[in-house]
Amino acid sequence: MKILVTGGAGYIGSVLTAKLLDSGHEVIVLDSLVNGNFEAVDSRARFVSGDIADIGVLKSIFEENSGIDAVAHLAGFIEVSESVKDPEKYLNNNYEKPKVLISEMLSAGVKNIIFSSTAAVYGIPQTDLITEEHVTQPINAYGESKLKLEQYLDEQKVNGLNAVSLRFFNASGATANHGEMHNPETHLIPSLIKCIAEGKDAYVFGTDYGTKDGSALRDYVHVEDIADAHLLLLEKMKIGEKLESAYNIGSGTGFTVLEVVTTLEKVTGKKLSIKNAARREGDPAKLVASIERIKKLGWIPKRTNLEEIISTAWNWHSKNAVR
């Protein structure tokens, strides 16, 4: 297949690009490099530097690469706290801009799109395991921007669009060549690794939640498992299999912040300097996916062991100096 990957210079997009190429697919990456790294893009991919809402860039991509089978749309802003401070930035980049991409892909006759959505569309969970039927009430502009795009994708089905939204929980881990390096880093595992590398204190926000050790519980899904889910769904879209509009992509189990800390210390042989801090507003006690829906399609997460997840992240960070 020929796939356009937006955001392919970012964390998940760079892993997906390499995996698609390894599986014999052709990949065009579109990324403005607003946050990604050019060096993260597999050299076998065709790289286009540009914005997902730049009509000229989009037209030339679709003209020069006829027969694109699908778009994997990962480009977006990802920082929840920034979205609270500047909601317009998120609604623009994560909701308004992709509409231009969708319009241009439909004009070019490209009908299939897989969208990187998020568990943040659910808001505060009302059940221990969150199914796709759980009410969607995002509590920040990041989640809202993603939910609005999911809804827009559904509306575009009347125009022939074939869209699937994948609601990732906490993407984590690395491959030998690609890993997580956001700036600023807000995700737990790379943040803790940074604390080790820089000899800084690590903060545990909230130690009085109703979890086994009082710290918040999250669902960590390995980035390679996320890439595998894309590969599976792309194949199913190609043959026209009937799919649901949204699928959770998680491991289906949760680990607390303190479990992550202990496991990281075990994997690295290094001790973290932990400081307890107050809960952060809007941080739920538990966020764990029900993955029954996607399992029915034949996907199961293969890398669910926390030690394995953290080892892959640590190995990658050890070889790629922490910036």
Ligand SMILES: NC(=O)c1ccc[n+]([C@@H]2O[C@H](COP(=O)([O-])OP(=O)(O)OC[C@H]3O[C@@H](n4cnc5c(N)ncnc54)[C@H](O)[C@@H]3O)[C@@H](O)[C@H]2O)c1
């Ligand atoms: N990392 C996670 O845990 C997680 C969880 C849930 C959902 N997601 C979603 O998955 C996607 C990828 O996440 P990531 O962690 O790889 O993020 P990332 O920041 O590493 O990658 C995003 C990429 O998109 C590019 N980009 C942003 N806006 C763009 C635009 N307007 N035009 C072109 N390129 C643009 C950036 O330069 C960057 O390379 C995002 O859409 C994110 O919301 C991520």
